[in-house]
Amino acid sequence: MVSIRVTYEDGADRAVALPSYETAGAAGADVRANFVDRGSVTLHPGGRSLVPTGLRIEIPNGYEVQIRPRSGLALKHGITLPNAPGTIDSDYRGPLGVIVMNAGDAPFVIGHGDRIAQMVLAPVVQAQFDVVEGLDDTARGRGGFGSTGTS
Numbered sequence: 001m002v003s004i005r006v007t008y009e010d011g012a013d014r015a016v017a018l019p020s021y022e023t024a025g026a027a028g029a030d031v032r033a034n035f036v037d038r039g040s041v042t043l044h045p046g047g048r049s050l051v052p053t054g055l056r057i058e059i060p061n062g063y064e065v066q067i068r069p070r071s072g073l074a075l076k077h078g079i080t081l082p083n084a085p086g087t088i089d090s091d092y093r094g095p096l097g098v099i100v101m102n103a104g105d106a107p108f109v110i111g112h113g114d115r116i117a118q119m120v121l122a123p124v125v126q127a128q129f130d131v132v133e134g135l136d137d138t139a140r141g142r143g144g145f146g147s148t149g150t151s
Helices: 071-077
Strands: 005-008 029-032 040-043 048-052 055-058 063-068 086-088 097-102 108-111 115-123
Touching (some): 040 097, 097 115
Antiparallel strands (some): 029 115, 048 097, 063 086
């Protein structure tokens, strides 16, 4: 098991649960809103907000954390993350915030302690980029978006 070190931001409510896996087979740990003033934010349709988690994390070298939408919020309320998946690099030590967007048709309130996203730990492989004169041919060739058909 890989360990992610966690510290609280100044003023964060330490009673708000840390990221947690809600089932034994869960790939993502739920992340919660942690408002310093213990308040809430209302997202109007089309609106977005940076929601604080009250945490800073230390991800081991060779890994990243991906921040992804929660499927229930997306389906029921249109709540999503416009940059999903958001990437947190192993050398980032700043506050963990989640950009949340309301793609639904009604205002949505995010309350203090609400589960707003999920984080997935993933290995990272860095590439070397080599300039060459040509690329190997494939069956797809130079086809762009939609070039493999409609279904």
